[in-house]
Amino acid sequence: MPEPLKSFFDAARVRRIADELQAAWPPFPRASFVAEASAGLEGLELLDRGRHIARAMAKALPREDERALEVLLRALGPPLASATGHGMEAFHHHPHAEAVVLRGLEHPDLALAAMREITKRTSCEFAIRPFLERHPATTMETLRAWVDDPNEHVRRLVSEGTRPRLPWAPRLRGFQEDPRPVLALLERLKDDPSEYVRRSVANNLNDIAKDHPDVALATCARWLEGASRERTRLVRHALRSLVKAGHPEAIRLAGGDADADVRAKVEVEPKRVRIGGKVRVRVTLTNRSSAPARVVLALRVHFVKARGKTSPKTFKLADARLEPRATTTLSKTLSLAQHSTRTHYAGVHRLELLVNGAPRRAGEFVLEE
Numbered sequence: 001m002p003e004p005l006k007s008f009f010d011a012a013r014v015r016r017i018a019d020e021l022q023a024a025w026p027p028f029p030r031a032s033f034v035a036e037a038s039a040g041l042e043g044l045e046l047l048d049r050g051r052h053i054a055r056a057m058a059k060a061l062p063r064e065d066e067r068a069l070e071v072l073l074r075a076l077g078p079p080l081a082s083a084t085g086h087g088m089e090a091f092h093h094h095p096h097a098e099a100v101v102l103r104g105l106e107h108p109d110l111a112l113a114a115m116r117e118i119t120k121r122t123s124c125e126f127a128i129r130p131f132l133e134r135h136p137a138t139t140m141e142t143l144r145a146w147v148d149d150p151n152e153h154v155r156r157l158v159s160e161g162t163r164p165r166l167p168w169a170p171r172l173r174g175f176q177e178d179p180r181p182v183l184a185l186l187e188r189l190k191d192d193p194s195e196y197v198r199r200s201v202a203n204n205l206n207d208i209a210k211d212h213p214d215v216a217l218a219t220c221a222r223w224l225e226g227a228s229r230e231r232t233r234l235v236r237h238a239l240r241s242l243v244k245a246g247h248p249e250a251i252r253l254a255g256g257d258a259d260a261d262v263r264a265k266v267e268v269e270p271k272r273v274r275i276g277g278k279v280r281v282r283v284t285l286t287n288r289s290s291a292p293a294r295v296v297l298a299l300r301v302h303f304v305k306a307r308g309k310t311s312p313k314t315f316k317l318a319d320a321r322l323e324p325r326a327t328t329t330l331s332k333t334l335s336l337a338q339h340s341t342r343t344h345y346a347g348v349h350r351l352e353l354l355v356n357g358a359p360r361r362a363g364e365f366v367l368e369e
Contacts (some may be wrong), residue, residue: 004340008088009049009095011038017053017075017095024074025062033060045340047126047168050091054098061103068103069114072096079120083152083196093122101127108135112142116149119157126169128161136174143185152194158185159200165207179208179215190223190231198234205238213242213250220253236319243296244314246357251296255319256356260293262286262322264353266362274368275344279334281362283353287322295320298354299332304347304367314354336367 014037022028037056041049061068076093080086097118104111108131115124131139143158160166162182164175175182182204189201209216220235227235235253242250248258265284273279287293297317302310318330336344346369351362 005088006044006046006049006340008046008091009041009053014038014053020075020077021057021071025071029060033057046091050094051098053095054102057095057099058102061099065103065107066110069100069110072099073114073117076117076121080153083194090122093118097122097124097127101130105130105134108138112139116146116154120151120153123153123160124157125160125166128157129169129172132162132172140181147185147188152197155189155192155194156197156200159189159197159204163204163207165210176211179212182208183219190234191228198230199237202234202237206241209238209242213247216242217249217253224253240316243357244298244354246354248357251357254296255294256296257294258356260287260295260356261289262293262295262355263288264355264360266351266353268351268363268365270365272366272368273336275346276337278336279365280331281334281351282329282331283317284327284329285320285322286327287325290324292324293322295322296356297330299362300352300354300359301334302350304345304349306345308347310350
């Protein structure tokens with residue numbers, strides 16, 4: 001099996017971080033930092049390991065918070081050259097971002113300036129959230145300025161850091177109640193030249209849709225007026241949760257035809273598979289009407305959990321335009337290998353096909369140990 005993601009932060013990584021901090025500040029207590037930051041790592045997951053290292057880092061840095069932030073900045077490596085292609089190495093500066101929270105929360109101007117540099121190396125989407133809670137006016141003023149920053153990583157932090165329901169992070173309850181301050185930022189980023197930023201905008205709007213579907217739908221409808229291909233793609237991605245839930249207006253805005261007369265034939269192979277194997281789901285769609293049909297298609301898999309209950313996960317398959325009487329075939333391969341983010345269990349896994357949001361039985365497969 002591949003190494004778990006948490007293994008990225010190991011004793012060797014701690015020593016590398018220590019070397020960089022000592023180069024930036026020679027009095028850095030390297031030995032005590034390495035000992036404290038390495039102790040107990042084995043029992044922690046990836047992000048918690050980063051926070052554990054950050055606590056040791058915050059303790060070892062200069063006593064004055066301003067000087068501590070200066071050392072952190074001097075210890076940084078070069079910025080990421082692009083948004084993708086860096087693999088796990090982009091996590092290297094995650095402890096630095098968390099250390100800014102520990103040593104800079106009472107100095108928001110200095111800390112936010114430090115975050116602007118760190119996020120060019122690793123996203124500060126988690127680190128900025130305590131500042132939105134403790135210093136909302138200062139942080140929002142900074143984010144409004146960052147909308148026009150020349151660096152795409154900084155602009156993405158504006159949209160990703162304000163997500164009300166950011167995964168693996170505490171929710172921003174204020175923005176869940178009133179998303180208008182966030183929507184004002186997204187409005188300025190919806191046509192950003194970077195797809196990396198636009199996808200984050202879509203994810204934020206998808207979060208908002210879970211608490212305020214009518215607000216999200218009205219925003220999407222307005223954004224679709226005279227929309228470019230890129231903005232249309234953004235809107236469809238933002239609507240995905242509402243589409244999966246079968247919301248008629250979301251399906252319409254995403255391009256689906258709720259009244260489409262479409263037949264779907266589903267084949268599942270193999271019917272029985274061992275954990276670690278794969279299952280291929282093949283879907284043949286036929287438009288039975290004399291008019292073109294737009295179909296938003298998704299596959300819902302009811303995965304068996306530890307105690308025998310099931311938990312559904314939905315996979316987007318395609319947005320398909322079918323000509324009158326036309327047929328098209330789509331397929332999806334389900335990996336049943338064990339991962340740190342998903343554990344598979346033996347049992348009957350039911351499948352549903354969502355055709356423009358409407359669920360249809362699509363068969364099942366049996367997973368064996």
